[in-house]
Amino acid sequence: MGSVTEKGPQSLGAAVSMILGDTARGVMRFVQVDPDTCVMEGTIDGLSPGAHGLFIHELGDVSRGCASCGEVFDSRGQSGGKKAGDLGLVTATEEGRAKYRLNTSRIKIWNVIGRSVVIHTAEERVACGIIARSSGLFENDKRICAC
Amino acid sequence: MGSVTEKGPQSLGAAVSMILGDTARGVMRFVQVDPDTCVMEGTIDGLSPGAHGLFIHELGDVSRGCASCGEVFDSRGQSGGKKAGDLGLVTATEEGRAKYRLNTSRIKIWNVIGRSVVIHTAEERVACGIIARSSGLFENDKRICAC
Numbered sequence: 161m162g163s164v165t166e167k168g169p170q171s172l173g174a175a176v177s178m179i180l181g182d183t184a185r186g187v188m189r190f191v192q193v194d195p196d197t198c199v200m201e202g203t204i205d206g207l208s209p210g211a212h213g214l215f216i217h218e219l220g221d222v223s224r225g226c227a228s229c230g231e232v233f234d235s236r237g238q239s240g241g242k243k244a245g246d247l248g249l250v251t252a253t254e255e256g257r258a259k260y261r262l263n264t265s266r267i268k269i270w271n272v273i274g275r276s277v278v279i280h281t282a283e284e285r286v287a288c289g290i291i292a293r294s295s296g297l298f299e300n301d302k303r304i305c306a307c
Numbered sequence: 308m309g310s311v312t313e314k315g316p317q318s319l320g321a322a323v324s325m326i327l328g329d330t331a332r333g334v335m336r337f338v339q340v341d342p343d344t345c346v347m348e349g350t351i352d353g354l355s356p357g358a359h360g361l362f363i364h365e366l367g368d369v370s371r372g373c374a375s376c377g378e379v380f381d382s383r384g385q386s387g388g389k390k391a392g393d394l395g396l397v398t399a400t401e402e403g404r405a406k407y408r409l410n411t412s413r414i415k416i417w418n419v420i421g422r423s424v425v426i427h428t429a430e431e432r433v434a435c436g437i438i439a440r441s442s443g444l445f446e447n448d449k450r451i452c453a454c
């Protein structure tokens with residue numbers, strides 16, 4: 161962990177998650193634009209109108225759908241408070257469309273690759289998708305993780 | 308890269324890939340049992356009878372199906388010869404079922420998480436799946452990558 165920012169330029173990268181649920185469907189894209197800032201952007205359709213939680217979960221295992229994605233991701237060493245993977249709310253329109261855009265220092269792309277995006281209501285996980293490596297503007301050497 | 312084996316114990320982990328194609332469907336599991344050995348194991352159904360190539364591709368991007376998974380993965384510093392992601396053949400029975408098991412030092416789990424498994428015929432990519440983090444026997448601290 162200690163050397164992540166030192167080797168930032170080689171670790172900058174991009175990811176994509178195809179999000180799927182019983183009714184919901186969307187795409188989220190991630191770009192680590194500098195060692196401290198991950199930009200997340202996406203559109204999800206087919207949600208119930210209103211607010212939903214957006215989370216990174218520990219695992220990308222969708223073998224039993226969103227149920228096998230594990231708990232909300234948290235970086236080791238995070239000091240109390242909200243978990244790193246708690247990324248706030250997405251609000252769907254009456255038509256069920258939610259747009260999401262976030263510039264965040266809470267997550268680094270190299271810590272979330274292979275994990276999942278999960279959309280929650282208070283009661284359930286309504287949709288999820290594996291966070292997968294994609295080719296990106298900043299991916300000079302085609303690898304996310306420098307280790 | 309240089310410090311991967313030194314920090315091996317903390318990097319040992321497990322992954323799963325749900326493989327999907329027009330007719331093919333299967334599951335592949337990965338466990339890094341020691342710093343040098345990744346065990347891969349899986350069953351794929353719905354293949355045409357006979358031999359197919361099994362490859363790790365660079366990207367896990369399935370936004371355009373297997374077409375967006377990029378090229379065959381190769382570790383940096385691999386010295387010539389077969390690419391690291393070229394994992395040999397799987398042979399399907401007359402019923403279209405292929406079982407695959409490999410103990411390999413060619414790939415490390417922390418280098419392939421977020422990438423994809425792709426099944427090839429000579430002509431085309433017939434099925435693919437994102438390699439996602441799963442909970443595993445050896446995953447003490449819930450992270451694959453130690454960086």
Ligand SMILES: [Zn+2]
Pocket residue numbers: 215217231232278280
């Ligand atoms: Zn959750």
Ligand SMILES: [Zn+2]
Pocket residue numbers: 362364378379425427
């Ligand atoms: Zn290929």
